[in-house]
Amino acid sequence: MNIFVLTGAGISAESGLGTFRDRGGLWSRFDPARLATPEAFAEDPDTVHAFYNLRRRGVCDAAPNAAHRALARLQAALPARGGRLFLCTQNIDDLHERAGASDVVHMHGEIFRARCLSCGASHPWRANLGVATACPACGRAGGMRPDVVWFGEVPLHLDAIDAGLAAADLFVAIGTSGVVYPAAGYVAQARRRGIPTHEINLAPSDTAHVFDTAAYGPATETVPAWVEAVLARPRSP
Incomplete structure (x- = not known):
């Protein structure tokens, strides 16, 4: 996946x-x-x-938390299962990398x-x-x-992001407001491509109604639980 x-x-x-x-x-x-x-x-x-x-x-x-570490674990585990995690962040911090993630796409810079x-x-x-x-x-x-990337400037890596979204079997937004575009529009793009969508957030975002499924609560609880559920699924043949 x-x-x-x-x-x-x-x-x-x-x-x-x-x-x-x-x-x-x-x-x-x-x-x-x-x-x-x-x-x-x-x-x-x-x-x-x-x-x-x-x-x-x-x-x-600051230090990475359990949500950052869970995504790093997922990114490391998916290739052996025939999949890949495309990790795109609106954040300019380096907590994903310090948690062990690699190939993090920073669309708003660093x-x-x-x-x-x-x-x-x-x-x-x-x-x-x-x-x-x-x-x-x-x-x-x-x-x-x-x-x-400041207001009025174009986000970075848009071609790579579009390619990553086109290749996805699942789109997941974590800790986003659903306000800032173009990122807020990615869930709609995924839906148009027939890709299942899932929101993980403290509370429903402005685009919560567009997602197929959702889980709400602190990221340090919801993200590790979601990663565990993904890794518990049977491997693809």
Whole structure:
């Protein structure tokens, strides 16, 4: 069985990383127009850098939880059963990788990468960024930014995501709000292709009515239980 899993902020919430649109989420406390757009960065890069430096430190302090580890286990186990897990995340943290997952598709970029607006080079980056930070490739300062997708920008790896979805036998969304597109539209795409769909979330998302089946509760409980059920099924002949 080929499984396409889409994860959102809800899977990392129990690791201490805030969600965005829930009550008390990041965008209820901060204005995304001032912190997460190319225009905000051009107008006030110091404020944008301060916000993402804080988020980078928060991710450094966080640890993968049981939901991340369960998906890593599923990804490792499926090939021996003739299948594959395509793991696509809207999250910019690295908790999937630290839990043991590989080939994670980060459609909204990665907090531990920085990109130069002058030469376009992208670099692994765990230190703070600022307007005085010079690009390791071209040496220019002032153009280094978090290599994440801001509002108004096109998500990454869309061709690979479409191919992964087309090859799936099951689509599962975990910890997503069902608000941000194009990710929120993947369940409808799966349904049009005749692919069964399953939602795992703390509470029903905005697209919950589109899913065939669902399980609700904390990700650290629902995701491992779902993975155990998948691995308990008879292997494909």
